[in-house]
Amino acid sequence: MARSNVSVCMDTTWMASGNCNNHPPAVFFPSDGVGVEVAKEICSSCPVKESCLEYALDHRVDHGVWGATSERQRRRILKARRAQRVSVSS
Numbered sequence: 001m002a003r004s005n006v007s008v009c010m011d012t013t014w015m016a017s018g019n020c021n022n023h024p025p026a027v028f029f030p031s032d033g034v035g036v037e038v039a040k041e042i043c044s045s046c047p048v049k050e051s052c053l054e055y056a057l058d059h060r061v062d063h064g065v066w067g068a069t070s071e072r073q074r075r076r077i078l079k080a081r082r083a084q085r086v087s088v089s090s
């Protein structure tokens with residue numbers, strides 16, 4: 001889902017539609033790799049996965065699984081986006 005940064009920051013109504021509403025919050029803050037995979041599997045069929053990921057990226061959420069990504073994956077996405085912006089502007 002394409003969303004502007006402003007709308008992602010302001011609009012959190014998508015949260016009510018997330019698959020995670022049917023699971024304990026702790027599932028999405030796992031302490032090991034197996035737990036990360038469990039959470040990512042739940043996210044994989046979530047109808048608001050894209051909004052969730054953009055929200056986590058915009059807010060620099062560095063704990064837990066959001067939008068079917070781990071903390072490490074989100075750091076990589078942010079790094080790649082920064083590199084892309086630098087290459088476009090130069």
Ligand code: SF4
Nearest residue numbers: 018020043046052067
């Ligand atoms: S993508 Fe995952 S964490 Fe995000 S709303 Fe959906 S189920 Fe919840």
